[in-house]
Amino acid sequence: MGEGGSKARQVAQMLKTATSLWGDVRAEELSVPAISQADYYRLACHLLFECQRCGTCCRTGDPIRLLPEDAQALSRHLKLPLSRASKKYLSRDEKSLIFKKVRPCRFFDPSVSGCRIYPARPHSCRIFPFLGVYGGDERVTLHASCPGSVEAVRSLRDAMEGLNEETDPEKVRAARRWFDQVLASL
Ligand code: SF4
Numbered sequence: 559m560g561e562g563g564s565k566a567r568q569v570a571q572m573l574k575t576a577t578s579l580w581g582d583v584r585a586e587e588l589s590v591p592a593i594s595q596a597d598y599y600r601l602a603c604h605l606l607f608e609c610q611r612c613g614t615c616c617r618t619g620d621p622i623r624l625l626p627e628d629a630q631a632l633s634r635h636l637k638l639p640l641s642r643a644s645k646k647y648l649s650r651d652e653k654s655l656i657f658k659k660v661r662p663c664r665f666f667d668p669s670v671s672g673c674r675i676y677p678a679r680p681h682s683c684r685i686f687p688f689l690g691v692y693g694g695d696e697r698v699t700l701h702a703s704c705p706g707s708v709e710a711v712r713s714l715r716d717a718m719e720g721l722n723e724e725t726d727p728e729k730v731r732a733a734r735r736w737f738d739q740v741l742a743s744l
């Protein structure tokens with residue numbers, strides 16, 4: 559098994575363990591997870607995701623949302639005062655800050671199919687394609703136009719095959735903590 563396969567197996571095992579004892583009476587011994595079962599699947603997919611630099615998301619994503627700290631990172635990266643960077647590049651819709659011009663994103667460089675502000679790209683670009691939504695939604699959204707996402711789901715599905723439900727609450731607790739740390743590190 560290659561490095562990718564063994565990583566997939568490791569992540570799949572953690573996922574299987576973290577989502578074991580879900581709704582089971584023994585789960586009373588466990589703290590209630592802050593995130594849904596689907597979120598654990600999303601995190602596992604995110605961990606296995608490798609961007610294939612096709613550029614589709616940067617050409618077609620609209621709107622591209624930003625957190626306030628993304629605006630600060632952009633201003634630092636471009637060495638522009640925040641007010642100037644905001645005036646030039648940012649706008650706001652009813653939900654959040656957004657990039658002014660999209661389709662393609664003005665920071666997309668077609669010559670290398672890459673991002674010109676990669677170290678300062680917004681959080682929404684960092685967590686694409688799996689982690690835009692937390693909680694409640696019981697489905698992982700597969701972006702068929704994103705080859706990296708299709709491959710991540712395929713490798714996770716293959717690696718999950720034959721894994722058994724974990725019955726030891728302490729192991730389940732440890733696996734959920736592991737995913738909590740992954741989430742906190744995003
Ligand atoms: S669509 Fe997916 S694989 Fe293509 S550049 Fe975007 S994230 Fe990477």
Ligand code: SF4
Pocket residue numbers: 615616619622663664665666667672673674675676679680683
């Ligand atoms: S900021 Fe970079 S990663 Fe995000 S959409 Fe634009 S080019 Fe793509």
